[in-house]
Every structure is written in C-alpha cells, then in structure tokens.
Amino acid sequence: MTRDDYKWYLKDSRWIVLAKYVKKRDGVCQYCGNDSNLNAHHLRYISGRMPWDYPEDYLITLCKGCHEKEHKEQKELTRMYNNMKLILKSSEIMSKLKNG
Numbered sequence: 001m002t003r004d005d006y007k008w009y010l011k012d013s014r015w016i017v018l019a020k021y022v023k024k025r026d027g028v029c030q031y032c033g034n035d036s037n038l039n040a041h042h043l044r045y046i047s048g049r050m051p052w053d054y055p056e057d058y059l060i061t062l063c064k065g066c067h068e069k070e071h072k073e074q075k076e077l078t079r080m081y082n083n084m085k086l087i088l089k090s091s092e093i094m095s096k097l098k099n100g
C-alpha cells in the first residue's frame with residue numbers, strides 16, 4: 001500500500017459533504033481548540049462500511065497536528081483502507097454470483 005492509495009475517498013462527494021458537516025458542527029479541534037487546518041476524523045470503525053457511511057457522532061473534528069498524531073497511534077487509514085478493500089472484494093463476488 002502506498003501513501004496515496006487510500007486518499008481517493010477524500011475526494012468522494014459523499015465524504016466531502018459529511019466532513020464539511022462535522023467541521024461546521026465542531027468548529028474547532030476537539031483535542032486542542034485550534035481553529036485552522038481542520039479535518040474530520042473517525043473515532044471508531046464499523047466493519048463493512050465506507051468512510052462516509054457513519055453516524056455523525058462517530059466523527060470528530062481535529063486539527064492537522066492532532067490528526068496526524070492520532071493516525072500514527074491508530075493507523076486509522078490503513079484499517080479504513082483494508083476495510084474498503086474487503087467491501088469492494090465482497091461486492092465484486094456478489095456481482096459475479098448474480099451474473100453467474
């Protein structure tokens with residue numbers, strides 16, 4: 001997995017809308033109160049879901065610094081990416097089964 005493999009979802013309009021909503025709701029970084037360079041961050045993971053397919057209370061706003069620190073500890077994106085690969089794989093299998 002390269003650094004850019006997982007980033008495609010950041011450009012998905014469904015993610016953009018949800019991230020925008022979360023940032024507007026929180027206004028500042030929920031860890032340090034910084035109000036610039038904000039990102040939406042997943043607090044928990046639901047297996048089998050795409051990044052935008054989460055209830056809003058699973059997401060919080062973090063500044064870039066806190067977000068990067070959190071990711072080093074949680075390896076969030078690796079987990080998210082592996083999760084998405086599983087979803088895509090199973091939907092591939094499902095469509096193969098459907099189409100015979």
Ligand SMILES: [Zn+2]
Nearest residue numbers: 040041042076
């Ligand atoms: Zn995050």
Ligand SMILES: [Zn+2]
Nearest residue numbers: 029032063066
């Ligand atoms: Zn912060």
